[in-house]
Amino acid sequence: MLFKEHWTHPPFDAVVTEDGYIYGRGTLDMKGMGMMHLEAVRRLKTAGVRLKRTVHISFVPDEETGSVDGMRVFSESPEFKKLNIGFELDESGPNLDPKEILVFYGERTSRQIVVTCRGDPGHGSLLIPNTAGEKLHYIVNKFMTLRAEEKRKMDNGTWVGDITTINLTQLSGGVQINVLPENVTVSFDIRIAPDVDHDEFDDMISRWCKEAGDGVTFEYVVKNPQVKNTKIDGSVPFWDVMKKVVTDMGYTTKCVICPGATDARHVRRQGIPAINFSPILETPMLLHAHNERIHIDMYKQGIDIIEKVLEAIANVP
Numbered sequence: 001m002l003f004k005e006h007w008t009h010p011p012f013d014a015v016v017t018e019d020g021y022i023y024g025r026g027t028l029d030m031k032g033m034g035m036m037h038l039e040a041v042r043r044l045k046t047a048g049v050r051l052k053r054t055v056h057i058s059f060v061p062d063e064e065t066g067s068v069d070g071m072r073v074f075s076e077s078p079e080f081k082k083l084n085i086g087f088e089l090d091e092s093g094p095n096l097d098p099k100e101i102l103v104f105y106g107e108r109t110s111r112q113i114v115v116t117c118r119g120d121p122g123h124g125s126l127l128i129p130n131t132a133g134e135k136l137h138y139i140v141n142k143f144m145t146l147r148a149e150e151k152r153k154m155d156n157g158t159w160v161g162d163i164t165t166i167n168l169t170q171l172s173g174g175v176q177i178n179v180l181p182e183n184v185t186v187s188f189d190i191r192i193a194p195d196v197d198h199d200e201f202d203d204m205i206s207r208w209c210k211e212a213g214d215g216v217t218f219e220y221v222v223k224n225p226q227v228k229n230t231k232i233d234g235s236v237p238f239w240d241v242m243k244k245v246v247t248d249m250g251y252t253t254k255c256v257i258c259p260g261a262t263d264a265r266h267v268r269r270q271g272i273p274a275i276n277f278s279p280i281l282e283t284p285m286l287l288h289a290h291n292e293r294i295h296i297d298m299y300k301q302g303i304d305i306i307e308k309v310l311e312a313i314a315n316v317p
Helices: 031-046 071-075 078-082 132-155 198-212 237-248 264-269 296-313
Strands: 021-023 088-090 100-107 109-118 165-173 183-192 216-223 252-258 274-277 293-295
Touching: 021 296, 031 296, 071 078, 071 264, 088 264, 088 296, 100 264, 109 132, 109 198, 132 165, 132 183, 132 198, 198 216, 237 252, 237 274, 237 296, 264 274, 293 296
Parallel strands: 088 274, 100 252
Antiparallel strands: 021 293, 100 274, 109 183, 109 216, 165 183
């Protein structure tokens, strides 16, 4: 969602300011990175560089809505398998540090659930037992208590990608204010940390629903499968040469779990190593934010880094 009134410059005009910033939706996520990749390829082609491996650039839709008609279906297609992909380079995010590049080697698992609490209806003036509201209270308390426990980890310095985030996003139910509802529903957006057992997590929610009382059930709106992280222990040569190039250029990398979700998870699910890598430095994390922008110098610097990295990984034997 975009609100033009909160932007200093029109969000789709790519205005370049006097102090060197390009303002526009997508400058950081993800048009800017796409153009860095295209320019890096153009430079290599113009210079007549011959690579040992074929480089494919994919632009696919729906990354923000689950990639149902994008990389998810493409990565499962015969056409994708015929490409014989050995490694994928994807997006990470900007970093305020002038020398440290943010790298994602895995992601949390996205789950979205709706819990339905059914109870006895009645008049709002009475305190009857077995109400949907009482059951809702129990369920919300369980989820929000777990949320508070995870937030304490983050407050104590744990990277957000290493914790399970839970957010209550929707509530619905009832017909009028003085009538006890027959059922109410509550929705939660959940991102499960990589070290959490998914079956045990499901069992925990089932147990909460049973404890809340009869007629309490839950269903998944989104139930993504758990996907293995890309190894960064020296067993993936593409990552090893990437890291060497970055180090030789005077930069460092911060390897963490992505707090959100990217198309890389669909590639990893096919057993292909993928690294999320956006060499955008000295830049605030303004993805999906008002006044999204990138400085021209950082944009050009990113192209330089991508060019060197691309040449290195495309020459891995």
